[in-house]
Amino acid sequence: MKKLNREFYSRDTLEVAKDLLGKYLVRESKGKKIVGKIVETEAYMGTKDKGAHTYSGKVTPRTEAMFGIPGTSYVYLIYGMYNCFNVVTKEEGIPEAVLIRAVEPIEGLEEMSLNRFNKSYIELKKREIRNLTSGPGKLCIALDIDRSLNKADLCGDNLYIENPDVDEKINIVESKRIGIDYAEEAKDYLWRFYIEGNEYVSVK
DNA sequence: AATGCGATTCTCT
Protein backbone atom coordinates (compact mmCIF):
# COMPACT_ATOMS: atom_id res chain seq x y z
CA MET A 1 0.00 0.00 0.00
CA LYS A 2 1.96 2.98 -1.24
CA LYS A 3 -0.81 5.55 -0.98
CA LEU A 4 -0.87 7.48 2.27
CA ASN A 5 -3.96 6.64 4.29
CA ARG A 6 -6.22 8.69 6.53
CA GLU A 7 -4.16 7.85 9.61
CA PHE A 8 -1.11 9.54 8.13
CA TYR A 9 -2.96 12.84 7.95
CA SER A 10 -4.76 12.45 11.28
CA ARG A 11 -1.74 13.49 13.32
CA ASP A 12 0.02 16.56 14.65
CA THR A 13 0.23 19.04 11.79
CA LEU A 14 3.91 19.85 12.28
CA GLU A 15 4.74 16.15 12.14
CA VAL A 16 2.72 15.70 8.97
CA ALA A 17 4.42 18.73 7.40
CA LYS A 18 7.85 17.21 8.02
CA ASP A 19 6.85 13.68 7.06
CA LEU A 20 5.43 14.87 3.73
CA LEU A 21 8.92 15.84 2.56
CA GLY A 22 10.17 13.28 0.06
CA LYS A 23 6.69 11.87 -0.58
CA TYR A 24 5.26 11.81 -4.09
CA LEU A 25 2.32 14.04 -4.95
CA VAL A 26 0.35 12.36 -7.74
CA ARG A 27 -2.18 14.00 -10.04
CA GLU A 28 -4.22 11.93 -12.44
CA SER A 29 -6.45 13.70 -14.93
CA LYS A 30 -7.43 13.26 -18.56
CA GLY A 31 -5.70 9.89 -18.55
CA LYS A 32 -2.36 11.52 -17.73
CA LYS A 33 -0.32 10.95 -14.60
CA ILE A 34 1.83 13.71 -13.17
CA VAL A 35 4.13 13.14 -10.20
CA GLY A 36 6.20 15.55 -8.12
CA LYS A 37 8.33 14.91 -5.06
CA ILE A 38 7.37 17.18 -2.19
CA VAL A 39 10.41 19.26 -1.22
CA GLU A 40 8.93 22.21 0.71
CA THR A 41 5.96 22.53 3.10
CA GLU A 42 4.49 24.96 5.61
CA ALA A 43 2.25 24.22 8.58
CA TYR A 44 -0.77 26.39 9.36
CA MET A 45 -1.98 25.84 12.88
CA GLY A 46 -5.64 26.75 13.03
CA THR A 47 -6.93 29.17 15.63
CA LYS A 48 -3.64 29.73 17.44
CA ASP A 49 -1.73 30.89 14.37
CA LYS A 50 -1.93 34.52 13.27
CA GLY A 51 -0.55 33.50 9.89
CA ALA A 52 -3.41 31.09 9.19
CA HIS A 53 -6.63 31.88 7.36
CA THR A 54 -8.45 30.20 10.25
CA TYR A 55 -7.01 32.36 13.02
CA SER A 56 -10.43 33.84 13.81
CA GLY A 57 -11.82 30.34 14.27
CA LYS A 58 -14.87 31.21 12.20
CA VAL A 59 -16.06 28.90 9.46
CA THR A 60 -16.34 30.89 6.22
CA PRO A 61 -16.97 29.81 2.62
CA ARG A 62 -13.24 29.94 1.97
CA THR A 63 -11.89 28.31 5.13
CA GLU A 64 -14.58 25.64 5.42
CA ALA A 65 -12.28 23.08 3.78
CA MET A 66 -9.68 23.49 6.53
CA PHE A 67 -12.25 22.35 9.08
CA GLY A 68 -12.87 19.18 7.09
CA ILE A 69 -11.72 15.59 7.34
CA PRO A 70 -7.95 14.98 7.48
CA GLY A 71 -6.59 13.76 4.18
CA THR A 72 -8.73 16.11 2.12
CA SER A 73 -7.58 19.19 0.21
CA TYR A 74 -7.86 22.91 0.76
CA VAL A 75 -7.29 24.85 -2.47
CA TYR A 76 -7.66 28.62 -2.43
CA LEU A 77 -7.12 31.51 -4.81
CA ILE A 78 -4.32 33.93 -3.97
CA TYR A 79 -3.66 37.38 -5.44
CA GLY A 80 -6.55 36.96 -7.82
CA MET A 81 -4.72 34.56 -10.10
CA TYR A 82 -2.90 31.69 -8.42
CA ASN A 83 -4.06 28.59 -6.61
CA CYS A 84 -2.41 27.17 -3.50
CA PHE A 85 -2.78 23.53 -2.50
CA ASN A 86 -2.98 22.40 1.13
CA VAL A 87 -3.41 19.06 2.86
CA VAL A 88 -5.94 19.10 5.71
CA THR A 89 -4.60 17.46 8.88
CA LYS A 90 -5.28 16.66 12.52
CA GLU A 91 -8.98 15.97 12.97
CA GLU A 92 -12.30 17.12 11.61
CA GLY A 93 -13.27 20.46 13.14
CA ILE A 94 -9.65 21.43 13.88
CA PRO A 95 -8.70 23.83 11.06
CA GLU A 96 -5.06 22.93 10.51
CA ALA A 97 -3.35 22.20 7.20
CA VAL A 98 -0.03 21.86 5.41
CA LEU A 99 0.68 24.10 2.42
CA ILE A 100 2.64 22.32 -0.30
CA ARG A 101 5.07 25.03 -1.40
CA ALA A 102 7.27 23.18 -3.89
CA VAL A 103 7.77 19.84 -5.59
CA GLU A 104 10.49 18.34 -7.78
CA PRO A 105 9.25 17.08 -11.17
CA ILE A 106 9.41 13.28 -11.30
CA GLU A 107 6.97 11.98 -13.90
CA GLY A 108 4.81 13.58 -16.58
CA LEU A 109 7.44 16.17 -17.42
CA GLU A 110 5.95 16.84 -20.84
CA GLU A 111 2.50 17.45 -19.36
CA MET A 112 3.91 19.80 -16.72
CA SER A 113 5.81 21.74 -19.34
CA LEU A 114 2.71 22.15 -21.48
CA ASN A 115 0.65 23.26 -18.49
CA ARG A 116 3.24 25.82 -17.38
CA PHE A 117 4.78 27.19 -20.55
CA ASN A 118 2.66 25.75 -23.33
CA LYS A 119 5.65 24.15 -25.00
CA SER A 120 7.51 20.87 -25.02
CA TYR A 121 9.85 19.93 -22.19
CA ILE A 122 12.83 19.62 -24.52
CA GLU A 123 12.38 23.25 -25.54
CA LEU A 124 12.68 24.53 -21.97
CA LYS A 125 15.65 26.59 -20.90
CA LYS A 126 17.42 25.72 -17.65
CA ARG A 127 15.71 28.59 -15.92
CA GLU A 128 12.28 27.41 -17.02
CA ILE A 129 12.94 23.87 -15.84
CA ARG A 130 13.87 25.16 -12.41
CA ASN A 131 10.72 27.27 -12.37
CA LEU A 132 8.39 24.42 -13.36
CA THR A 133 7.21 23.60 -9.84
CA SER A 134 9.35 25.72 -7.47
CA GLY A 135 6.52 27.56 -5.73
CA PRO A 136 2.98 27.00 -4.47
CA GLY A 137 1.32 28.72 -7.43
CA LYS A 138 3.67 27.18 -9.96
CA LEU A 139 3.14 23.59 -8.88
CA CYS A 140 -0.63 24.03 -9.06
CA ILE A 141 -0.35 25.13 -12.68
CA ALA A 142 2.05 22.29 -13.52
CA LEU A 143 -0.09 19.62 -11.84
CA ASP A 144 -3.39 21.06 -13.07
CA ILE A 145 -4.67 21.75 -9.55
CA ASP A 146 -7.38 24.38 -9.20
CA ARG A 147 -10.29 25.14 -6.92
CA SER A 148 -12.43 22.43 -8.49
CA LEU A 149 -10.23 20.16 -6.35
CA ASN A 150 -11.05 21.99 -3.13
CA LYS A 151 -12.23 19.44 -0.54
CA ALA A 152 -11.07 16.58 -2.74
CA ASP A 153 -10.32 13.32 -0.93
CA LEU A 154 -6.60 12.56 -1.05
CA CYS A 155 -7.43 8.94 -0.31
CA GLY A 156 -9.13 8.91 -3.73
CA ASP A 157 -7.76 8.50 -7.26
CA ASN A 158 -7.52 11.97 -8.84
CA LEU A 159 -5.10 13.56 -6.42
CA TYR A 160 -3.15 11.69 -3.76
CA ILE A 161 0.21 11.29 -2.07
CA GLU A 162 2.27 8.11 -1.91
CA ASN A 163 5.49 6.71 -0.57
CA PRO A 164 8.32 6.52 -3.11
CA ASP A 165 9.59 3.03 -4.01
CA VAL A 166 12.92 3.74 -2.39
CA ASP A 167 13.10 6.54 0.11
CA GLU A 168 16.34 8.41 0.19
CA LYS A 169 17.88 10.01 3.21
CA ILE A 170 17.12 13.68 3.53
CA ASN A 171 18.09 16.51 5.81
CA ILE A 172 15.21 18.74 6.84
CA VAL A 173 15.74 22.48 7.21
CA GLU A 174 13.34 24.40 9.49
CA SER A 175 12.77 28.07 8.75
CA LYS A 176 10.32 30.96 8.89
CA ARG A 177 7.28 30.88 6.68
CA ILE A 178 7.04 32.98 3.55
CA GLY A 179 4.71 35.90 2.85
CA ILE A 180 3.06 36.39 6.23
CA ASP A 181 4.83 39.52 7.48
CA TYR A 182 1.55 40.75 8.96
CA ALA A 183 1.34 37.79 11.34
CA GLU A 184 3.17 39.48 14.25
CA GLU A 185 4.91 36.94 16.49
CA ALA A 186 3.67 34.05 14.34
CA LYS A 187 5.74 35.19 11.36
CA ASP A 188 8.89 34.06 13.15
CA TYR A 189 7.75 30.54 13.96
CA LEU A 190 9.89 27.89 12.27
CA TRP A 191 6.98 26.19 10.58
CA ARG A 192 8.41 25.94 7.08
CA PHE A 193 10.27 22.77 6.21
CA TYR A 194 12.31 21.89 3.16
CA ILE A 195 14.79 19.34 1.88
CA GLU A 196 18.30 20.65 2.28
CA GLY A 197 20.03 21.34 -0.99
CA ASN A 198 17.05 20.66 -3.22
CA GLU A 199 16.98 22.82 -6.34
CA TYR A 200 13.21 23.22 -6.41
CA VAL A 201 12.77 24.81 -3.00
CA SER A 202 11.14 28.22 -3.58
CA VAL A 203 13.14 30.30 -1.09
CA LYS A 204 16.44 29.07 0.26
C1' DA B 1 -23.18 47.66 -1.32
C1' DA B 2 -18.47 49.09 -0.86
C1' DT B 3 -13.77 48.55 0.45
C1' DG B 4 -9.14 46.67 1.13
C1' DC B 5 -5.92 43.27 0.40
C1' DG B 6 -3.47 38.69 0.12
C1' DA B 7 0.16 31.56 2.46
C1' DT B 8 2.39 34.71 -5.56
C1' DT B 9 4.56 35.09 -9.91
C1' DC B 10 6.58 37.43 -13.71
C1' DT B 11 8.96 41.05 -15.92
C1' DC B 12 11.63 44.38 -15.95
C1' DT B 13 15.89 47.21 -13.88
Next chain:
DNA sequence: GAGAATCGCATTT
Protein backbone atom coordinates in the same frame (compact mmCIF):
# COMPACT_ATOMS: atom_id res chain seq x y z
C1' DG C 1 14.83 44.59 -5.83
C1' DA C 2 10.48 46.90 -7.19
C1' DG C 3 5.97 47.05 -9.35
C1' DA C 4 2.06 45.16 -11.83
C1' DA C 5 -1.45 41.83 -12.64
C1' DT C 6 -6.21 40.56 -10.85
C1' DC C 7 -10.45 38.84 -8.04
C1' DG C 8 -12.81 36.47 -4.33
C1' DC C 9 -13.31 36.83 0.35
C1' DA C 10 -13.72 38.95 4.86
C1' DT C 11 -14.99 42.93 6.96
C1' DT C 12 -17.18 47.22 7.30
C1' DT C 13 -20.97 50.57 6.05
